[in-house]
Amino acid sequence: MCGIAGALLWKxxxxxxxxxxRLGRMIxxxxxRGPDAQGMWWTQKVGLAHAxxxxxxxxxxxxxxxxxxxxxxxxxxxxxxxxxxELRAELEGKGYxxxxxxxxxxxxxxxxxxxxxxxxxLHGMFAFALWDGMREELLLVRDRFGKKPLYYYQxxxxxxxxSEIKALFPFSGVPRTADHExxxxxxxxxxxxxPWTAFQGIRKLPPSSMLRCKRNSHAIKMERYWALPLPxxxxxxxxxxxxxxxxxxxxxxxxxxxRMIADVPLGAFLSGGVDxxxxxxxxxxxxxxxxxxFSIGFESEDYxxxxxxxxxxxxxxxxxxxxxxxxxxxxxxxxxxxxxGEPFADPSAIPTFYVSxxxxxxxxxxxxxDGGDELFLGYSRYQSLYDVDSGNDALRRVWRVLLSVVxxxxxxxxxxxxxxxxVFSHLxxxxxxxxxxxxxxxxxxxxxxxxxxxxxxxxxxVAGSSLEIVEKYLSELAHPALAAGWADVHxxxxxxxxVKVDVASMAYGLETRAPFLDHEFAEWxxxxxxxxxxxxGESKRLMKKALEPWLPQEILYRRKMGFGVPIDQWLxxxxxxxxxxxxxxxxFYERGIVRQEHVEAMIREHxxxxxxxxxxxxGLLMLxxxxxxxxxxxxxxxxxxxxxxx
Numbered sequence: 281m282c283g284i285a286g287a288l289l290w291k292x293x294x295x296x297x298x299x300x301x302r303l304g305r306m307i308x309x310x311x312x313r314g315p316d317a318q319g320m321w322w323t324q325k326v327g328l329a330h331a332x333x334x335x336x337x338x339x340x341x342x343x344x345x346x347x348x349x350x351x352x353x354x355x356x357x358x359x360x361x362x363x364x365x366e367l368r369a370e371l372e373g374k375g376y377x378x379x380x381x382x383x384x385x386x387x388x389x390x391x392x393x394x395x396x397x398x399x400x401x402l403h404g405m406f407a408f409a410l411w412d413g414m415r416e417e418l419l420l421v422r423d424r425f426g427k428k429p430l431y432y433y434q435x436x437x438x439x440x441x442x443s444e445i446k447a448l449f450p451f452s453g454v455p456r457t458a459d460h461e462x463x464x465x466x467x468x469x470x471x472x473x474x475p476w477t478a479f480q481g482i483r484k485l486p487p488s489s490m491l492r493c494k495r496n497s498h499a500i501k502m503e504r505y506w507a508l509p510l511p512x513x514x515x516x517x518x519x520x521x522x523x524x525x526x527x528x529x530x531x532x533x534x535x536x537x538x539r540m541i542a543d544v545p546l547g548a549f550l551s552g553g554v555d556x557x558x559x560x561x562x563x564x565x566x567x568x569x570x571x572x573x574f575s576i577g578f579e580s581e582d583y584x585x586x587x588x589x590x591x592x593x594x595x596x597x598x599x600x601x602x603x604x605x606x607x608x609x610x611x612x613x614x615x616x617x618x619x620x621g622e623p624f625a626d627p628s629a630i631p632t633f634y635v636s637x638x639x640x641x642x643x644x645x646x647x648x649x650d651g652g653d654e655l656f657l658g659y660s661r662y663q664s665l666y667d668v669d670s671g672n673d674a675l676r677r678v679w680r681v682l683l684s685v686v687x688x689x690x691x692x693x694x695x696x697x698x699x700x701x702x703v704f705s706h707l708x709x710x711x712x713x714x715x716x717x718x719x720x721x722x723x724x725x726x727x728x729x730x731x732x733x734x735x736x737x738x739x740x741x742v743a744g745s746s747l748e749i750v751e752k753y754l755s756e757l758a759h760p761a762l763a764a765g766w767a768d769v770h771x772x773x774x775x776x777x778x779v780k781v782d783v784a785s786m787a788y789g790l791e792t793r794a795p796f797l798d799h800e801f802a803e804w805x806x807x808x809x810x811x812x813x814x815x816x817g818e819s820k821r822l823m824k825k826a827l828e829p830w831l832p833q834e835i836l837y838r839r840k841m842g843f844g845v846p847i848d849q850w851l852x853x854x855x856x857x858x859x860x861x862x863x864x865x866x867x868f869y870e871r872g873i874v875r876q877e878h879v880e881a882m883i884r885e886h887x888x889x890x891x892x893x894x895x896x897x898x899g900l901l902m903l904x905x906x907x908x909x910x911x912x913x914x915x916x917x918x919x920x921x922x923x924x925x926x
Contacts, residue, residue, distance in 0.1 A: 283314045284329065285329045286409050328354055344384055358408065360539075406427075407422045417492060420493075458911050459477065462622075463478060509806050542645045552588025561831055639785075645792075651773065661721035661764065737872030761814045824836045851897055858901070
């Protein structure tokens with residue numbers, strides 16, 4: 281796992297000194313991703329930089345950027361190619377000579393052998409930049425699910441890219457200006473969805489995408505090289521449950537085993553939930569040494585799962601490391617704001633930082649259970665949408681009548697009465713589009729909420745509903761729960777879950793691998809009968825049945841907790857002073873995003889226990905701290921922070 285950065289110039293040509301300075305400043309912002317070595321390569325028009333976290337072939341032969349013997353192809357690579365040994369054998373059969381034991385060199389020779397079609401052969405997580413000197417073309421490629429990030433900026437003079445947004449700013453001419461449309465979407469979801477970033481002109485390369493750009497053209501060509509097949513039960517409908525359970529165990533074990541190849545110490549996150557426990561069970565079956573496992577717990581029982589993690593650790597005799605922490609949000613928030621680079625308000629980023637720090641003290645690579653809930657419909661909101669979405673037309677007419685009655689009540693009564701507010705929200709959800717019906721379980725600021733919250737200036741700058749981002753996926757499937765999972769795989773998973781884990785782990789130079797997101801395994805999951813993934817009142821049916829020989833009932837069938845922290849309590853205790861100083865400041869209101877009376881009312885109601893507003897307050901707090909760090913801050917302070925946190 282590493283960090284990459286670079287640029288392609290269309291007009292200006294740089295000498296060696298200028299390239300060295302610019303690439304050096306860019307890659308210095310990514311040292312936390314690659315603490316073992318940094319390297320640069322350039323010609324007059326293109327430059328690549330790399331920060332290395334050594335995982336395979338720890339020798340100098342694995343340093344990057346890596347360049348072909350004839351100097352025509354250069355690559356800077358971030359990630360892991362799990363089938364690199366098979367690809368290497370095939371390339372050696374074609375006469376290519378290898379000088380390292382890395383998967384990076386497979387990319388180098390694989391491109392020479394197969395061109396851009398190489399990407400279809402890759403199994404893994406990756407983001408890489410490849411320069412083809414013969415065609416004078418730059419390729420930027422991102423893996424199928426978006427495990428590894430890649431950002432880019434384009435204007436009439438250059439294309440600049442990097443593993444993190446902060447790596448782009450040291451290159452001359454990359455602006456640092458807030459994107460109001462992106463902030464509009466952020467307030468809906470608490471993360472910035474692809475392809476936006478919070479900065480004007482800077483974009484995320486979408487998952488399973490390839491960007492191609494020739495040196496003599498300002499135009500970029502974007503193409504999608506893979507798509508997860510729509511769920512269908514045609515391929516597996518003839519198989520009985522026992523056969524499907526056996527197939528699950530075989531394919532999942534295979535996906536886990538592929539991700540256990542490393543020349544450095546390896547282990548797993550273990551929360552005590554089904555997904556991470558399944559990963560640990562499969563690892564233990566593939567190793568003749570005790571698996572190293574890592575858990576963190578909290579003083580509050582509502583957020584602590586360490587007893588369940590311990591149960592799995594004891595069953596498999598893992599080398600288990602555990603810490604009970606009382607998160608210091610005040611001290612960790614600056615680090616979170618710096619590393620994420622744009623507003624990100626998933627509070628589980630905090631415990632993810634803590635478990636990553638604990639894990640990195642002992643190992644360099646950790647497997648995780650990410651993706652299991654989206655693929656096997658494990659979130660409770662899928663059941664909720666199914667309940668709301670399954671009504672017939674007659675019932676919808678009844679709901680419309682009830683809604684009209686509730687609609688006549690005074691706004692103040694509906695807003696101040698939690699019960700009536702909930703009834704009103706659910707009634708409205710039942711008569712609207714599927715995206716609007718899913719919204720109460722998915723969004724933090726609805727379109728209606730924004731009408732009352734936005735300041736006049738911001739309301740004029742943005743338009744349109746953020747729900748359009750998920751609507752296109754929700755409309756592709758008839759079954760409501762399946763449609764919700766499908767939407768989450770394409771939005772929430774790559775833009776929230778995978779971003780959260782990648783940034784938090786790489787802040788400490790820790791590589792994470794997600795077996796559930798093996799693309800062949802995921803394609804198999806899409807072929808399963810709907811009834812094996814979802815039944816009313818029952819989630820992850822096939823997965824849990826298949827895991828019964830591996831895990832105890834207490835793990836498989838207990839209530840799902842999630843990986844959270846008590847921000848609802850912090851905002852009126854440890855964080856109250858920061859909250860007040862930040863969200864009631866003149867700087868915040870002069871931005872014109874939300875009205876002062878709206879925020880004052882939320883703080884008052886929340887801390888009085890009248891109505892919970894912690895998710896919105898947290899989102900606004902993270903937004904303002906991002907503004908102060910990245911928009912108001914000076915370049916010098918950003919570089920100082922890079923040295924501090926890198």
